[in-house]
Amino acid sequence: MTMPQIEEAYIKTGLVKYVVRDFPLEQIHHDAFKAAEAAHCAGDRGAFWPMHARLFARQTDLTLDELPGHAQMLGLDVAAFRQCLESGKHTVRVHRDLAEGIRAGVNSTPSFFIxxxxxxxxxxxxxxVRGAQSFDAFKEIIDGLLARSPS
Incomplete structure (x- = not known):
């Protein structure tokens, strides 16, 4: 996996910052938008990344009926999770991220702006950078930028 290597080499060392934006592709998966909201509802309880990873690994299990089960598997309070999801608490955020991605030229996931x-x-x-890439591909780009950046 590329992300854990990037996290160890660059993020945890403070050399780079990593920011996530949602870009749910509903034309590929009908419930992608609600899944993005579900990750943020889990994030309200400190479990954004575990939920994100779980949903990404189980893309066939993203229906509105199945999302609370993912929360339960992560040990989250299912009633609070369901209430968050039904309230639309994170809807504006996901819409904003999607619009920002479209303006920036994103048309596939994952996409990375370095x-x-x-x-x-x-x-x-x-x-x-569009699409999943190897750690070495990211390393070459990041190291090149770090070498040119003033300390």
Whole structure:
């Protein structure tokens, strides 16, 4: 898996920041949007990444009826999870992320934007990477940027 290697080499060491945005592809999976909301509802209880990984690994089990079962398997309070999901608490966030992705040219997942800090506290994108890539591919890009960045 590439992400654990990136996390160990770059994120935990403070060399890079990692930000996640939702981009549910409902044309591929009808319930992708609700699944994105479910990950955030789990995140309210400290389990975003476990839920995200679980849903990604079980993409055939994403119906609204099946999502509470995933919460239960993670040891979450199912009633609170269900209430969060039904309330639409994270709907605006997922819509905002999706719109931002479309504006940025995302048309597939995963997509990665690799960049450097800009003066306005934002990121200046240097490279967009589409699709799953090897750790070595990311390492080459990140190390190249770090070598050019002022310390």
């Amino acid at each position: 960049g450097v800090p800009a003066a306005d506290q934002k990121m200046r994108v240097v490279r967009m």
